[in-house]
Amino acid sequence: MEVIDILKKYSTIVDEEIDKSLNTVDPEKLQKASEHLIKAGGKKIRPALVILTCQAVGGNVEEALKTAAAVELIHTFSLIHDDIMDEDNMRRGKPSVHVLWGEPMAILAGDTLFSKAFETILETRIDGVSYERVVGTLKTVVDSCTKICEGQAFDMCFEGNFDVAEEEYMQMIYMKTGALIAAATKSGAIVGGGSPEQVEALAEYGRLIGLAFQIQDDYLDVVSDEQDIGKPVGSDVVEGKMTLMVVNALSKASPEDKTELISILNAKSDTNVARAIELFEKYDSINYTHNISLQNVERAKKLLDVVDDSPAKEALLKMADFMLERNH
Incomplete structure (x- = not known):
């Protein structure tokens, strides 16, 4: 089964769980604002990872479903608030929530999703999952929410700062993007009853593919065509964003080239x-960025040795490769 088929397989049942969570929200305007991005689509990578890691340690889909839905609710909350902060007017091919309902209602929609995520995890007890596993899952997801906020704050602090070290940049993207993916794989392993060794290994698997996911975005920004990525090539350069490519090129560049970049x-x-892309090529920063992604994916796949062979493990191996194979 291909990754897109795996994602479609779980997307429907996760959406049903999310619908259950949001259908009690009032007033209707808040409910519509909260549901907007979820109904607009999205790959549902994070909830699929929750379910697959749960299955990989011997758990079943039902045990993981509410946590999977919660992780997607957290992801969507972060997107709504990101769009407000970045003044982005489009998301998933549709107008952003704040464009349709205004910023105050969009903030409330994000807050609603955030709250509903924790309520949904707590309801996992209904499915017969032990109190210890539910608490472990909840702690994992709460921790990732703090990291998302810290990562976003670091990202804002990095704007206009061209002395950011690679280690600092990697920590920022882990917090901003990798932390929730790591929470997805760790919470799946916890709710599925994985051993401490399995939980730790699958959390690290998530961290590494989360880093690869973000770094691949940096890479695609300069090597893809506009049609594939849905935005102009080099848009990160136009926005003056710090990416791994920029960090690497600045660390190697001559004083003249550094000043120019x-x-x-x-x-x-x-x-x-x-011209910026020429400078990236001059200092081999494009290849460097791609190779870091590749190394992270290979390390992540080796960590899956901690679980027995199964369709879920096979799917997790494919999911790791998908982080590099996607073109948008």
Whole structure:
């Protein structure tokens, strides 16, 4: 089964669980705002990882379903608030929540999703999962929420700071993107009854593929065409964003090239994107970025030795590769 088929397989049942969680929200305007991005689509990678890691340690889909839904609710909450902070007017091909309902209602919609996520995890007890596993899952997801906020704050602090070290950048993207993916794989292992060794290994698997996921975005921004990624090539350069490619190139560049690259990033214009990409190529930063993603995925796949061979393990191996194979 291909990754897209795996994601579709679980997307329907996760959406049903999310619907149950949100159908009690009032007033109707808040409910519609809360549901908007979920109904707009999305790959549902994170909930699929919850279910697959649960199955990989011997658990079943029913045990993982509410946690899977909760993780997607957290992810959607973060997207709504991101769009407000970044003033992004489109998401998943549709107008952003704040564009349709205004910023105050969008903030409330995000807060509603955030609250409903924890309520949904607590309801896992209804499915016969032990109190200890529910608490372990809840602690894992709560911790990831704190990290998402910290990562977003670091990202904002990095704006205009061109002295960010690679280690600092990697920590930021782990918090902002990797932490929730790691929480998905760790909570799946916990709710499925995995051993401490399995829980730790699957959490690290999630961290590594989460890093690969974000770094691949950096890479695709300069090597894909506009149609594939759904935004102009080099848009990260135009926005003056710190990416692994930028961090690496600045660390290697001559004083003249460093000054030029910083000038291009500060200009926030599309006129010098081609020149920025030339500088990335000059210092081999494009290949470097891709190789870091590749290394993380290979390390992640080795960690799956901690579970027995099964269809779920096979799917997790494919999910790791998918982080590099996707083109958007």
